[in-house]
Amino acid sequence: MHKIIVLSLLLLPFFGCKETLPNSCNIEEIKASNTITDECRSAIQAALPTSSNNLSDLTLSVGQTKIASKPVLFVMGTGLSNLAVSDVTVKVGTTKLASTDFEVKSVADYGAVLMSTSMIVDYSGSMSDTDIDDSIGIYQDFFVGLKGFFESEIRLFSTTVSQKQDFTTDFDLLNSQVVKDTTFTRGGTALYDAIGTGVTALTARTSPIRFLIVTTDGFENSSNSYDKAALISLAAANKIPIIIMGTLFTDVGVMSDLASGTNGVFLYTKNFQDLKITAATLKKTLSDIKAIEITNGAYAGSAFTVTINNTKLSFPAQ
Numbered sequence: 001m002h003k004i005i006v007l008s009l010l011l012l013p014f015f016g017c018k019e020t021l022p023n024s025c026n027i028e029e030i031k032a033s034n035t036i037t038d039e040c041r042s043a044i045q046a047a048l049p050t051s052s053n054n055l056s057d058l059t060l061s062v063g064q065t066k067i068a069s070k071p072v073l074f075v076m077g078t079g080l081s082n083l084a085v086s087d088v089t090v091k092v093g094t095t096k097l098a099s100t101d102f103e104v105k106s107v108a109d110y111g112a113v114l115m116s117t118s119m120i121v122d123y124s125g126s127m128s129d130t131d132i133d134d135s136i137g138i139y140q141d142f143f144v145g146l147k148g149f150f151e152s153e154i155r156l157f158s159t160t161v162s163q164k165q166d167f168t169t170d171f172d173l174l175n176s177q178v179v180k181d182t183t184f185t186r187g188g189t190a191l192y193d194a195i196g197t198g199v200t201a202l203t204a205r206t207s208p209i210r211f212l213i214v215t216t217d218g219f220e221n222s223s224n225s226y227d228k229a230a231l232i233s234l235a236a237a238n239k240i241p242i243i244i245m246g247t248l249f250t251d252v253g254v255m256s257d258l259a260s261g262t263n264g265v266f267l268y269t270k271n272f273q274d275l276k277i278t279a280a281t282l283k284k285t286l287s288d289i290k291a292i293e294i295t296n297g298a299y300a301g302s303a304f305t306v307t308i309n310n311t312k313l314s315f316p317a318q
Contacts, residue, residue: 036126055078063239067112070293073294073315102293106288119155120214135215146287158189167201241259303316
């Protein structure tokens with residue numbers, strides 16, 4: 001029978017109450033995210049936060065451009081698959097555009113690369129091999145959903161951050177490069193540095209839609225170059241939403257702050273098996289981004305306010 005110890009105050013911000021753990025759960029190892037046994041992982045499930053995300057009724061502006069001299073405004077949201085002109089209000093100042101002044105399309109309709117993503121995989125010591133496999137599966141599902149209109153890079157992180165694959169539209173290459181890298185050194189969780197380097201790489205891309213997407217299971221403990229405030233400032237200034245998917249020890253408050261501060265998305269579940277299920281909804285949302293194309297040339301240089309599902313979205317003049 002295992003000796004029972006009380007979870008230290010160190011982890012209370014993540015669990016919200018005192019819980020008991022088997023003696024095999026080494027608190028310092030959990031703190032450093034260098035390792036966690038399967039027994040310990042199972043024992044702490046009840047103490048973890050409940051699943052949460054901001055996908056419900058999500059409606060976000062995620063970019064804009066001009067195609068054939070026409071302003072195109074990109075909108076992402078849940079439940080927008082059947083979005084029609086009648087569901088959308090577009091205004092220039094106080095002037096409401098007629099239904100004949102714009103069209104609603106899907107981003108895939110243009111047959112062009114309109115999205116750049118930086119996809120980042122956590123290789124910290126607390127990530128089990130199965131967790132990494134599940135993360136990879138999430139990204140491979142995203143590749144399928146976004147095929148034909150996106151480019152991506154791949155980064156791995158633990159105590160350090162490494163670019164595994166530079167930006168490419170090559171579907172097969174992305175799939176081959178995201179597979180598990182058994183040579184990558186497993187250690188701590190430089191989450192902020194991973195996000196920061198990915199956002200910085202995205203600032204150089206010219207696609208009108210850009211996302212930083214990261215999966216992780218741990219709280220930040222190893223970054224040297226970035227903190228939360230710097231990440232939000234950098235991503236928001238460059239209009240790059242952060243999409244963060246977390247499990248286990250990931251700080252839900254931090255996830256929410258990164259998402260809300262950058263017009264992004266967060267998903268938290270206790271384990272990666274559940275995260276894969278929720279991520280499937282996110283994949284559908286990303287793959288079905290809508291384009292509001294302004295067809296009336298009189299408004300070509302205007303700023304627009306778009307209202308969908310009672311949510312007002314602002315797009316500056318281009």
